[in-house]
Amino acid sequence: MLKKATYLPLNLSLAPLLLVLIFLLSCVVHGVDEKKILSVHNNIWSPKKSYEASSSCFSRSLGKGRESTTLEMKHRELCSGKTIDWGKKMRRALLLDNIRVQSLQLRIKAMTSSTTEQSVSETQIPLTSGIKLETLNYIVTVELGGKNMSLIVDTGSDLTWVQCQPCRSCYNQQGPLYDPSVSSSYKTVFCNSSTCQDLVAATGNSGPCGGFNGVVKTTCEYVVSYGDGSYTRGDLGSESIVLGDTKLENLVFGCGRNNKGLFGGASGLMGLGRSSVSLVSQTLKTFNGVFSYCLPSLEDGASGTLSFGNDSSVYKNSTSVSYTPLVQNPQLSSFYILNLTGASIGGVELKTSSFGRGILIDSGTVITRLPPSIYKAVKTEFLKQFSGFPSAPGYSILDTCFNLTSYEDISIPTIKMIFEGNAELEVDVTGVFYFAKPDASLVCLALASLSYENEVGIIGNYQQKNQRVIYDTTQERLGIAGENCSI
Numbered sequence: 001m002l003k004k005a006t007y008l009p010l011n012l013s014l015a016p017l018l019l020v021l022i023f024l025l026s027c028v029v030h031g032v033d034e035k036k037i038l039s040v041h042n043n044i045w046s047p048k049k050s051y052e053a054s055s056s057c058f059s060r061s062l063g064k065g066r067e068s069t070t071l072e073m074k075h076r077e078l079c080s081g082k083t084i085d086w087g088k089k090m091r092r093a094l095l096l097d098n099i100r101v102q103s104l105q106l107r108i109k110a111m112t113s114s115t116t117e118q119s120v121s122e123t124q125i126p127l128t129s130g131i132k133l134e135t136l137n138y139i140v141t142v143e144l145g146g147k148n149m150s151l152i153v154d155t156g157s158d159l160t161w162v163q164c165q166p167c168r169s170c171y172n173q174q175g176p177l178y179d180p181s182v183s184s185s186y187k188t189v190f191c192n193s194s195t196c197q198d199l200v201a202a203t204g205n206s207g208p209c210g211g212f213n214g215v216v217k218t219t220c221e222y223v224v225s226y227g228d229g230s231y232t233r234g235d236l237g238s239e240s241i242v243l244g245d246t247k248l249e250n251l252v253f254g255c256g257r258n259n260k261g262l263f264g265g266a267s268g269l270m271g272l273g274r275s276s277v278s279l280v281s282q283t284l285k286t287f288n289g290v291f292s293y294c295l296p297s298l299e300d301g302a303s304g305t306l307s308f309g310n311d312s313s314v315y316k317n318s319t320s321v322s323y324t325p326l327v328q329n330p331q332l333s334s335f336y337i338l339n340l341t342g343a344s345i346g347g348v349e350l351k352t353s354s355f356g357r358g359i360l361i362d363s364g365t366v367i368t369r370l371p372p373s374i375y376k377a378v379k380t381e382f383l384k385q386f387s388g389f390p391s392a393p394g395y396s397i398l399d400t401c402f403n404l405t406s407y408e409d410i411s412i413p414t415i416k417m418i419f420e421g422n423a424e425l426e427v428d429v430t431g432v433f434y435f436a437k438p439d440a441s442l443v444c445l446a447l448a449s450l451s452y453e454n455e456v457g458i459i460g461n462y463q464q465k466n467q468r469v470i471y472d473t474t475q476e477r478l479g480i481a482g483e484n485c486s487i
Helices: 012-030 086-112 194-203 372-385
Strands: 035-039 061-064 069-075 138-144 147-154 161-163 210-212 215-217 221-225 231-243 246-260 268-271 290-294 303-308 322-325 337-345 357-361 368-370 409-413 415-419 423-426 433-435 443-445 447-449 457-459 467-472 477-482
Touching (some): 086 433, 138 303, 322 423
Parallel strands (some): 147 268
Antiparallel strands (some): 035 409, 061 069, 069 138, 138 147, 210 215, 231 246, 290 467, 337 415, 467 477
């Protein structure tokens, strides 16, 4: 005889609590299903769009806060004055980005090696500057000696420099070259000064005091080589500079008389590294060693911002700022290094013993590089959640690719990187996929694996889009918050 089922009355007041418990249990078993929508064909590189770049690289000042100043930041390709073939540009960028990362790894290896002898080729490998590879793409405008100059922003270089008259060999730039002879505020830096000695630490070389063919040299000369034949060479000087609405006196900079490389139409470079000759160190009393940027997605004519100072009211962040300590490594003192403690895909926390190691954050590298074990965990979980889409062959450094031509809007898992102190970088939806072909027939996960487990990971600028990234060198920390960076 079958037993009659017994039904217990349900207390409706407990129903909301039961729903919460069911949801939490589901999260424990399956993880939180975190996804975002990406419009596949609504991108600047889509064949459905046509975009002609502005003919000027000069940007605007965006105002002054209580103890800060903000500059408009433009993507270099959007101010070239040419119609852009985004398909060709995106594919070429991958090749050049790979060369850059290989150079970085060799440089890091040389800096951390116990061997004191280094080959000439190693000592000339670029520290972090990506301008020679056309991967460092963001430009701001400053006023130097009363003249507007467009400078490529580089968190990995220390010395700020511009092309100068008279120039023995200069590349073509938009606007006139800086001429120290017509500036009443320009001053020469002499070779026996402490400032000239600081240059040695920042660039690795400078012209020594002395003479040649009976001519005594008194000015401080500098040479910065980028390893592929690109370089800037000239004299060290000081000059007044206007950043936004803030005027600063006696900025030490390089007056380039002999410059070669793929610098585009920019006047020179802004060094935001960590040595004593960097712009950050020289403006310490004014801006307290704090600067931040917000890199826009590549929408039509979009610009981002570069801010100096710790006035948080100038930020437009949509999420709260979370901070993580900058890792101190005397052997790699020129880099901004974070401690990567974890990551998640679509809300699912990744498990690997490789977390808890240093990773660079760099404005010059495009695609984020991860140690092989971490990348494998990311790729495996991503493919588990992003299933059912037609695959495509890998391209260059990217090995997880799809053919999305027949799709309009797709749902993609979120990607989050977790750092010491529970600081979190949630990659913007525009930073998850890389369109190697504009028609979406070759769309790849915009992350790549390093060749070896002992190489140092790098967070590239493609994954930093639509983030407020705050460099606080005084408190030795880096802040991250979500922000719509297009202005």
